[in-house]
Amino acid sequence: MSDDASSTPAPRVRIAPSPTGFFHVGGARTALYNWAIAKQQGGRFVLRIEDTDLERNQDEATQGIIDALAWLGIHHEDPVFEGPYFQSQYAEAHVAAAQRLYEEGKAYYCDLTGEQIQERAKANGKPGYDGYSRDRGLEPGPGRVLRFRVPDGGPTVVRDVIRGDVTFEHDAIEDFVLLRGNGAPMFLLANVVDDVEMRISHVIRGDEHLTNAAKQQLLWDALGHTPPVWAHVPVLVNEQRKKLSKRRDKVALEQYRDEGYLADAMVNYLMTLGWAPRQAGHDGNDEHATEIVPWAEMQAAFRLEDVTHSPAFFDLKKLAAFNGDYIRMLSVDDFVAACEPWIPDSFDRERFVAMAPHIQTRVVTLAEAPGMVDFLMTDHVAYDEASWQKAMHQPWSRGVLAETAAAYSTAEWDADTLKGALEHVATAHELKLGKAQAPIRVAVTGRSVGPPLFESLEVLGRDETIRRLDLAIAHIVQQDH
């Protein structure tokens, strides 16, 4: 880690979430991009909580952010991790910077109210603030905001690693507010001052900040510092192609975690949403090469230059597919361990473990796992009406049930034998196993679909299996009257 002159200095990146009480999946993706850069280049990843709104549950919200990051593999204890810092604690520095800009004539006070600004805008036929107080020489005072004096003429060019050079004419940038009427610093100012203070070298964030970048770069310049490397990643959108919103869309990372999505799957999905590892060959035969990729590989291969330019649809179906893949990649032991939080206390552990390999290939999220084998954990079978109708109203249903029950009363109790016995019964009725197993399955599990039947029976045991078979027969008899 020698920083000789020839090597580029290690990057200092940051994420700056506000303590809203949940972690946005879009924020998770940019966090991951930032983390990959910091890790691969021996840099630092700074967490700064932008808490200027002074929420009350701040500690809780901060812990939530740290937990969410940890879930993604961005660990607080990692030496690359720095923080959390709290923006609110730097208010003095923000105000001091504003003061300096004011004294240097780079900012000025304005006493116009929102309504007045609107009126003037209407009269001008131009929306936005018109710079009315630029040369009025107003002193600071209650209700007066401090505005940044955008330099006259010329453009500001934001050099963005992902987008290229983006040019903003100064005429199109209004004199934005630095300090509110009550003296409190605004986001644009606080954000820049903190970045300067924390020696941030790369600002990697959502595309919705691209316009802010021009204003912020102006601020970096005015404050006498070299602007950071900018990288604006495209936003995540919903099926309507609108930016993912808290109101309409499922955006809370915690929610996915609680529903049983694997962190590895989520990380993989998020990373490759808008980015793909460079393709090695040209034949494209390397299936999965740009899809399911282990973190270590992504971390090493990630390059901001390769991030896509267009918004990406956050596709739950594809996330689910990734999750299924990752679940199947788990060892059975790991799968069981991962299911732990969703397994009710009432469950028989051994039975769950015995069924685990069968559950593993059938489940998309961990949360679904218990429901798959709940019929093994109770002595009450809840019949699904549609399943019952279909399976039990065949002319042969009752006979198959009765003969199977009879055979099972003496059979060797293992899946293979159980299967053989039912096959025997099926043959006698000129039925395929697929047909004949239906009434047995419904009698025992209550449903027409589920994990492999004979393996389930093996776990359930002879007595309970026969009891359920007899119970079903009794039901049929009852319905016939």
Place this chain on the structure above:
RNA sequence: GCCCCCAUCGUCUAGUGGCCUAGGACACCACCCUUUCAAGGUGGCGGCACGGGUUCGAAUCCCGUUGGGGGUGCCA
């Protein structure tokens, strides 16, 4: 309205002037396997928004159109 960004199968993407008869993945469909459902295997459907250039040659470069998106706060 103004400013800015973007544009390859339905979706996520590969592709950086000839390896493209445009590759993969998800989804969908079919078949195989099969004790249901999955998983797995095989195959199929399906795309360079449009119009002009540049070039011997454009998905790739340029311009325009159209269409999406983001931003336009004393929010962050």
